[in-house]
Amino acid sequence: MYRTLRLCSNGGGFEAIPDPPRRLDLARVRSALETEGIRVVDARVMLIAGADPEVTISQNGRLLFKTSDSAAADRAFARFLPVVESATRSEH
Amino acid sequence: MSRGVMLMSGGIDSPVAMHYLLRQGHELLAVHLDNRPFTDDSPLSKVVDHLTVLRERYHQPIPLYVLPHGPTQITLMRETDRHVGCVLCRRFMWRSAEKIAQREGATFLVTGEALGQVASQTLSNMRNATASVSLPIVRPLIGFDKSEIEAVAKSIGTYEISTRPGICCQAVPDKPATRSNLVQILREEERIDVDQMIDDCVRKAVIL
Numbered sequence: 001m002y003r004t005l006r007l008c009s010n011g012g013g014f015e016a017i018p019d020p021p022r023r024l025d026l027a028r029v030r031s032a033l034e035t036e037g038i039r040v041v042d043a044r045v046m047l048i049a050g051a052d053p054e055v056t057i058s059q060n061g062r063l064l065f066k067t068s069d070s071a072a073a074d075r076a077f078a079r080f081l082p083v084v085e086s087a088t089r090s091e092h
Numbered sequence: 093m094s095r096g097v098m099l100m101s102g103g104i105d106s107p108v109a110m111h112y113l114l115r116q117g118h119e120l121l122a123v124h125l126d127n128r129p130f131t132d133d134s135p136l137s138k139v140v141d142h143l144t145v146l147r148e149r150y151h152q153p154i155p156l157y158v159l160p161h162g163p164t165q166i167t168l169m170r171e172t173d174r175h176v177g178c179v180l181c182r183r184f185m186w187r188s189a190e191k192i193a194q195r196e197g198a199t200f201l202v203t204g205e206a207l208g209q210v211a212s213q214t215l216s217n218m219r220n221a222t223a224s225v226s227l228p229i230v231r232p233l234i235g236f237d238k239s240e241i242e243a244v245a246k247s248i249g250t251y252e253i254s255t256r257p258g259i260c261c262q263a264v265p266d267k268p269a270t271r272s273n274l275v276q277i278l279r280e281e282e283r284i285d286v287d288q289m290i291d292d293c294v295r296k297a298v299i300l
Contacts, residue, residue, distance in 0.1 A: 008259070008260070012257040012259040041166065042170075044170040045169055054132075066132045068257055
């Protein structure tokens, strides 16, 4: 579902876009993240999760890692990806 | 000269607008609505650095009021129509700035808006956003195009600060309304406790 992590347009963070595009059930994602002990702020159309770096999870599936450190973004991506994908799989 | 409150975003435009009024000898206070967690730390650090440049250039203290705007954004996202989110957000910014102005004896508000630059800066959106306040609003850059603003920003030394990497506002909806309707805006605001939200925001202001 997610293939690459790339620098976002303003260069302040890294983003992962789902391919093919899909809409996330944020309630499921939130539940999965909290089960993993990750703190989540639910803004209805997006979740703001974790810290160091903070990650924004949008309804359209976009993940935004708020760090300019690519290694930190890679680590967070590796941590978040299985959680988000497991929540997505459980939708079926 | 009179005293005004300037809304500072960290972008290219607001320090240029401030430069024009400081050059005329007005006394300004700066207000920054801190949009974390919908942005990162960069807008605040840019505003701090813009003010360092402008304080030195114009020998004015220019106090900076930093107001927490993230909780307001969360409530707006949860409770109101996302299409008009940018106008609702701007109305909160203006009201918060007006509260600070009233507290500090300022008689006008200033913004770096230029007509048509982004979704919130169409004529109808600007009118509906500012219908929330009663102090006069000064827009020194209203008829400027972006290249003119950038040229001035480079000449006063704020351009490099504004264009440092940062996270764009994540609260901007996918399809923001470019022509909003004040009746709809007021209806959306009936869903939330506007006065309480403004009071909470202003009460938590930090002065830098």
